[in-house]
Amino acid sequence: MGESNVADGEGERYIYSYDMTENEPRRPVAVVMPATVEEVQAIVRLANERRTPLVPFVTGQNVGGLTIPQVDGAVIVDLRRMNRILTVDEDAMYALIEPGVTFGHMKRYLGRHSPGLRYTYPLAPPFTSIVANALLQGLCDLSTRRGAMENFINGFEVVLPTGEIVRVGSGILGEDNWFGRYPLPDLVGLFSGWQGMTGIVTKMAVQLWPKQPYVRYAALFTTDEEQTVGLLRRIVRTQVLDDADCMSVSLVKMLLGAEPPVDIYPDEPQYATLLTVSGQNELEVEGKYQAVAQAVARERSRDRRVNLIDWDAITVLMGRDANSWVDFPSDAFKILAEYDGLTWVGTYVHPARWATALKRGREVVERYGFELMAFLKPMNGMHYGELKFIVRFPKDPETIERVRQCNSELLDVLLALGAIPYKTPVWAARRLLERCDSGFVQLLRRIREFLDPNGILNPGRYSL
Amino acid sequence: MTSVGAIERYLHNCIRCGTCKYLFRDYRPSCPSGEYFGFETYYASGRIGIARGIATGDLEWDETLLRPIFACTTCGSCEVQCLAPHRDHIVEMIEELRAQAVERLGALPHHRAFAEKIQSVHNPYGAAHHGRRIATKLDLPRTAPVVYFVGCTSMYRENEIRDATLHILSRLGVDFTVIDEYCCGSPLLRTGQAGLAVQVAAHNVREIANSGARVVVTSCAGCLRTLRDDYESLGLSTGVEVLHITEFLAEHLTREHLTRMDLTVTYHDPCHLGRHAGIYEAPRAALETIGVETMEMSRNRANAWCCGAGGGVKSVFPDFALWTARRRLEEASETGAEVLTSACPFCRRNLSDTADGYRLDVRDVVELVDRALR
Ligand SMILES: Cc1cc2nc3c(=O)[nH]c(=O)nc-3n(C[C@H](O)[C@H](O)[C@H](O)COP(=O)(O)OP(=O)(O)OC[C@H]3O[C@@H](n4cnc5c(N)ncnc54)[C@H](O)[C@@H]3O)c2cc1C
Numbered sequence: 001m002g003e004s005n006v007a008d009g010e011g012e013r014y015i016y017s018y019d020m021t022e023n024e025p026r027r028p029v030a031v032v033m034p035a036t037v038e039e040v041q042a043i044v045r046l047a048n049e050r051r052t053p054l055v056p057f058v059t060g061q062n063v064g065g066l067t068i069p070q071v072d073g074a075v076i077v078d079l080r081r082m083n084r085i086l087t088v089d090e091d092a093m094y095a096l097i098e099p100g101v102t103f104g105h106m107k108r109y110l111g112r113h114s115p116g117l118r119y120t121y122p123l124a125p126p127f128t129s130i131v132a133n134a135l136l137q138g139l140c141d142l143s144t145r146r147g148a149m150e151n152f153i154n155g156f157e158v159v160l161p162t163g164e165i166v167r168v169g170s171g172i173l174g175e176d177n178w179f180g181r182y183p184l185p186d187l188v189g190l191f192s193g194w195q196g197m198t199g200i201v202t203k204m205a206v207q208l209w210p211k212q213p214y215v216r217y218a219a220l221f222t223t224d225e226e227q228t229v230g231l232l233r234r235i236v237r238t239q240v241l242d243d244a245d246c247m248s249v250s251l252v253k254m255l256l257g258a259e260p261p262v263d264i265y266p267d268e269p270q271y272a273t274l275l276t277v278s279g280q281n282e283l284e285v286e287g288k289y290q291a292v293a294q295a296v297a298r299e300r301s302r303d304r305r306v307n308l309i310d311w312d313a314i315t316v317l318m319g320r321d322a323n324s325w326v327d328f329p330s331d332a333f334k335i336l337a338e339y340d341g342l343t344w345v346g347t348y349v350h351p352a353r354w355a356t357a358l359k360r361g362r363e364v365v366e367r368y369g370f371e372l373m374a375f376l377k378p379m380n381g382m383h384y385g386e387l388k389f390i391v392r393f394p395k396d397p398e399t400i401e402r403v404r405q406c407n408s409e410l411l412d413v414l415l416a417l418g419a420i421p422y423k424t425p426v427w428a429a430r431r432l433l434e435r436c437d438s439g440f441v442q443l444l445r446r447i448r449e450f451l452d453p454n455g456i457l458n459p460g461r462y463s464l
Numbered sequence: 465m466t467s468v469g470a471i472e473r474y475l476h477n478c479i480r481c482g483t484c485k486y487l488f489r490d491y492r493p494s495c496p497s498g499e500y501f502g503f504e505t506y507y508a509s510g511r512i513g514i515a516r517g518i519a520t521g522d523l524e525w526d527e528t529l530l531r532p533i534f535a536c537t538t539c540g541s542c543e544v545q546c547l548a549p550h551r552d553h554i555v556e557m558i559e560e561l562r563a564q565a566v567e568r569l570g571a572l573p574h575h576r577a578f579a580e581k582i583q584s585v586h587n588p589y590g591a592a593h594h595g596r597r598i599a600t601k602l603d604l605p606r607t608a609p610v611v612y613f614v615g616c617t618s619m620y621r622e623n624e625i626r627d628a629t630l631h632i633l634s635r636l637g638v639d640f641t642v643i644d645e646y647c648c649g650s651p652l653l654r655t656g657q658a659g660l661a662v663q664v665a666a667h668n669v670r671e672i673a674n675s676g677a678r679v680v681v682t683s684c685a686g687c688l689r690t691l692r693d694d695y696e697s698l699g700l701s702t703g704v705e706v707l708h709i710t711e712f713l714a715e716h717l718t719r720e721h722l723t724r725m726d727l728t729v730t731y732h733d734p735c736h737l738g739r740h741a742g743i744y745e746a747p748r749a750a751l752e753t754i755g756v757e758t759m760e761m762s763r764n765r766a767n768a769w770c771c772g773a774g775g776g777v778k779s780v781f782p783d784f785a786l787w788t789a790r791r792r793l794e795e796a797s798e799t800g801a802e803v804l805t806s807a808c809p810f811c812r813r814n815l816s817d818t819a820d821g822y823r824l825d826v827r828d829v830v831e832l833v834d835r836a837l838r
């Protein structure tokens with residue numbers, strides 16, 4: 001790798017010891033930046049021989065403390081130099097990418113080289129890793145229709161903790177063949193959701209989709225939790241939506257430029273949902289939009305405060321930011337970049353429990369005096385939803401402690417409702433594993449021991 | 465100047481989102497330092513993180529911090545891309561951190577060396593002090609409404625810029641003079657050595673006052689920023705209008721003075737002139753007036769890629785400085801222009817130092833204007 005790609009200065013050890021969350025920092029002994037799969041393999045082999053803990057890292061923005069070493073003596077493997085988009089297969093519609101490729105880079109690349117195709121983008125900063133987010137089963141602006149990002153993985157190449165390079169998915173039959181995962185034993189699951197504990201993925205095939213020529217956006221304003229969730233369920237079940245982002249109205253007010261802390265008054269809408277429909281022509285889009293409008297009209301006949309507002313009207317209020325929000329949500333994430341601290345308790349949760357979860361979570365957040373920034377996204381055609389309470393905060397010791405207590409209570413509330421925490425910090429994983437089916441925990445341990453007999457990859461993560 | 469307290473004021477604002485690493489909504493690299501060194505520490509967020517760690521006591525001063533703290537050209541591109549509340553103060557925070565580093569660990573040897581030269585002969589190159597020899601040679605008056613502040617790099621290294629500017633001012637019939645100038649202080653301020661900067665600034669302010677000038681013109685982007693903005697932060701004021709030569713030309717140069725030139729030119733925005741002083745159009749206007757065909761590089765104006773020389777980088781990290789310049793030369797070559805022009809002697813120097821192998825003639829805007837006036 002060369003000396004210039006290894007660092008053990010106090011600056012690097014400090015900067016790679018924390019992230020934006022309240023999770024306890026810990027310093028690695030060094031940081032290395034491989035550029036090729038061979039270099040990754042050499043690092044892993046050496047680490048396995050010497051029993052050196054390794055922590056894969058791309059940008060450290062998982063909002064779960066997932067790149068903070070859990071043991072002393074760890075080496076961070078920063079994969080940012082592996083940032084090539086290797087191929088875009090127009091026929092099978094996938095891109096083969098390295099872990100350092102970010103959403104921003106993918107957007108630029110497709111815009112220039114494959115304008116007929118699109119990827120899917122989260123409300124995360126533009127320069128976060130696609131591969132890492134797919135492995136973390138994250139969500140993005142097609143998730144209401146298509147589910148978590150793991151669904152879009154066609155396969156990958158991975159360096160095992162013992163140093164072997166293996167492939168999963170149809171790419172096992174060679175290059176130019178990364179069209180899917182089935183029909184095969186689905187070994188993606190040995191690595192996805194494991195937070196870098198079972199292997200370092202060095203290239204991944206991710207699905208792309210035809211870019212729809214006609215897209216229409218609207219904002220839906222609703223009042224309390226029951227109404228919001230009930231209407232959202234009816235709309236999503238029409239199956240016409242690409243995406244739906246439901247959030248506390250305070251988030252929308254911030255997007256409109258309101259200064260924090262933002263007040264919400266009892267008689268105004270409490271939730272706003274951004275809805276997206278698309279199609280091949282105006283007629284198709286109009287038909288889909290009308291399906292949404294009809295559902296809203298029925299609710300509005302009971303409560304005049306419910307409103308569906310076309311995005312053009314929102315654009316007048318919000319200006320340029322309105323376009324960026326719908327075009328590339330990353331460009332709108334800035335409302336979350338107020339302080340050095342950002343955290344959330346995020347979960348995937350059963351649709352029947354959304355309203356209760358929103359209400360109970362709200363009580364907790366308000367009791368701790370944080371701004372209410374709830375976020376709910378119906379996922380995978382309405383089979384489940386992502387629900388999180390976002391807290392942005394200055395990282396002073398007193399606030400950090402308050403955040404810890406607030407998150408702890410939020411997690412208890414949500415676990416009691418059967419919600420599964422996502423991008424799970426160690427403390428939250430511990431609580432999940434204490435409650436869940438014990439056979440599952442045993443199986444996790446056995447798989448981990450099998451793949452990583454010396455426990456070198458991200459030891460301590462997921463409280464395993 | 466490193467306004468006291470920027471780190472304190474923005475201690476809890478950088479979320480480390482990495483938005484400053486690339487051009488906003490364009491997604492190409494913006495930070496030369498991060499691109500070259502790679503580790504998180506070498507981006508704005510890394511430096512802000514170090515500043516925060518030091519301020520909160522989580523991080524102790526250590527020699528290994530000096531590299532990430534000083535390997536930054538202070539180009540300011542991160543400020544353009546960042547969306548957070550501290551966005552306009554990132555360079556200020558980095559410079560404040562540098563001042564703290566100098567106080568605790570001492571200046572880097574190269575930086576200390578040029579400070580010593582400034583102390584003894586008033587310029588960072590260690591050349592014999594020029595005084596007002598040009599004034600004698602050109603028979604310039606002791607007082608005049610306009611002062612041309614030459615700047616050390618033009619005076620002692622990139623003489624073509626000095627000579628072109630002097631010639632332009634004469635040809636345009638401007639009643640001007642030069643003063644017994646000391647280094648403006650920019651290299652000191654950029655490298656955390658503000659103490660000496662106050663001394664040279666005080667000298668220059670006195671000289672400008674003695675000249676009776678109402679306007680000071682510089683041909684150096686660094687001098688411009690320093691005289692115009694930093695002196696005020698140091699508690700001093702020149703009390704006159706400070707203009708870059710291209711701003712001055714916007715008022716004084718007309719087509720009737722000129723011979724049309726058949727040249728294709730691309731313009732590189734110097735960081736100190738563009739992002740730091742907000743001057744993007746005046747140099748372009750000067751090029752338009754002289755009638756050359758201009759072709760924009762794809763990263764231009766506020767998004768321009770740095771030449772690589774600033775922030776004390778050229779002396780301490782020469783390979784990084786030249787690597788950064790080569791990225792710019794490549795971008796300039798892609799335009800197909802014959803001439804790569806800039807409006808800062810430091811850019812000219814660094815870009816020409818590695819221009820071999822590129823079919824580009826590196827020139828300052830004033831050199832082209834001068835040619836058009838001959
Ligand atoms: C303000 C904000 C908003 C966000 N909004 C969203 C959102 O809307 N939707 C969403 O899904 N996410 C969101 N995120 C989270 C974030 O975008 C993702 O978690 C991120 O894309 C992961 O990339 P990263 O570069 O941060 O990975 P890192 O944090 O560097 O790594 C994440 C995990 O993956 C492991 N890992 C990394 N690379 C590899 C590899 N090659 N092989 C194996 N393991 C690996 C690491 O060890 C770690 O456990 C948001 C984040 C922020 C800061």
Ligand code: SF4
Binds near residue numbers: 478482485545547548
């Ligand atoms: S400086 Fe701004 S853009 Fe860069 S990481 Fe910090 S908050 Fe983000």
Ligand code: SF4
Binds near residue numbers: 507
């Ligand atoms: S000033 Fe320039 S080199 Fe320094 S951190 Fe900002 S973008 Fe990078």
